[in-house]
Amino acid sequence: MVSVQVEGTASPTLNMPEELKKYFGDNAPQEQAQPFEGLGSGVIIDAAKGYVLTNNHVINQAQKISVQLNDGREFDAKLVGSDEQSDIALLQLIKPDHLTQIxxxxxxxxxxxxxxxxxxxxxxxxxxxxxxxxxxxxxxxxxxxxxxxxxxxxxxxxxxxxxxxxxxxxxxxxxxxxxxxxxxxxxxxxxxxxxxxxxxxxxxxxxxxGEIKRGLLGIKGMEMSADIAKAMNLNVQRGAFVSEVLPNSGSAKAGIKSGDVIVSLNGKTAEQFRRTAFADRHHRAGYQGQTGPAARWKAGRCRSDPG
Missing domain, CATH: 2.40.10.10 (Trypsin-like serine proteases)
Incomplete structure (x- = not known):
């Protein structure tokens, strides 16, 4: 574990009522940017290259970043990239030397x-x-x-x-x-x-x-229930019920249709719709699963689509 220390300036938002802002336009009073210091933690994931994994909220708006090791040594660091959606950030130490990775x-x-x-x-x-x-x-x-x-x-x-x-x-x-x-x-x-x-x-x-290029399954729906199974005449009780497939999405190209129920994806059981729909959000666009196909039910039958 390492300590991540940050410095920067943040511009506070002036809490002016909306009904007053129209009278000021571009001349609305602005609050002065305020300096800040922050402290967080991280882990070294690549000792040779000096990569440190931390949180996006730790380094957000930081203009200077330094990393202190448990032995007291301190390194300046630069931001490789960050992702607000997942709260992940990656730093690289300047001139890393004799590091230990986890x-x-x-x-x-x-x-x-x-x-x-x-x-x-x-x-x-x-x-x-x-x-x-x-x-x-x-x-x-x-x-x-x-x-x-x-x-x-x-x-x-x-x-x-x-x-x-x-x-x-x-x-x-x-x-x-x-x-x-x-x-x-x-x-x-x-x-x-x-x-x-x-x-x-x-x-x-x-x-x-230097950024996250996300894939997207391209489906809308809800978690499977006994009522949906009965209404749709589906012989399955758990899974991700698909109510809509976005045009030209990966799911559309794979042949997934409205009314299908995804019961497994890349060899893993699909029990929650949200987890299934966002399964590829941390993979890059164009990523293809390596562990197996998607299995889905349609009107009482089960079929597998290539992963």
Whole structure:
């Protein structure tokens, strides 16, 4: 784990009522940009090239970025790229030397109940670790970010411009913590992390392109239910019911039709529509799944479409 320190200036938004703005036009009073400092945490994912994975909200609007290691050494860093939808950012240290990178786990192999440790730098106190378990996988629909497929843990995570890293006892990275549910302002043991597989895929795109080029399945619909199955005469109870297919989308070209139910995608069961519809959002446009086809039901029959 490393500490990420940022400096910059932010332009506050003047809270002027809309009915008054029309009288000022371009001459409306402006608030002066204010300097700020921020603190977060990150992990080294490539020691040779000095790549550090952190959160977008940590470096947002930063004009100067530095990274401090546990041994006290400090490096200037540049922003390779960031993604607001997933809250991921990738930094590169200037003149990296004698670094140690963390191993990245396969987050698809995680199970509810697995042990997890969150490590970070809360309030600048230095490296701090808290422990817990994985409470849930594939959390979505929380309206926290544009792209949601979270690991939920009960390891204590503090609010502010820092997020801790979830790691297994083998010291493997399983996720990048991004948010907490805290009605009272403090941690209540409900934290959310971006799965390591998703974070690594996004980081690879940032290295290659400097930005995220997202794929899109191009479907609209809802989660399957017993009522839909009965109405549509479908012999399936769970999956992603497709109500509309966007023209010229990947799904349209694959032959998916309105009324289909996607029951698996790339070899994984499709139980939630939101997760299925956004399954390719962290892959680049044009990505083709390597693990299997999409299986779908139509009027009582099942067929597979090439992945």
């Amino acid at each position: 191993a990245i786990a396969d987050s698809d192999k995680l199970r509810v109940g697995d042990f997890a440790v969150a490590v970070g730098n809360p309030f600048g106190l230095g490296q701090t670790a808290t422990s817990g378990i994985i409470s849930a996988l594939g959390r979505s629909g929380l309206n926290l970010e544009g792209l949601e497929n979270f690991i939920q843990t009960d390891a204590s995570i503090n609010r502010g411009k820092l997020r801790r890293r979830a790691a297994e006892p083998q010291r493997e990275l399983i996720g990048i913590n991004t948010a907490i549910l805290a009605p009272g302002g403090g941690s209540i043991g409900i934290g959310f992390a971006i799965p390591s597989n998703m974070a690594k895929t996004l980081a690879d795109q940032l290295i290659q392109f």
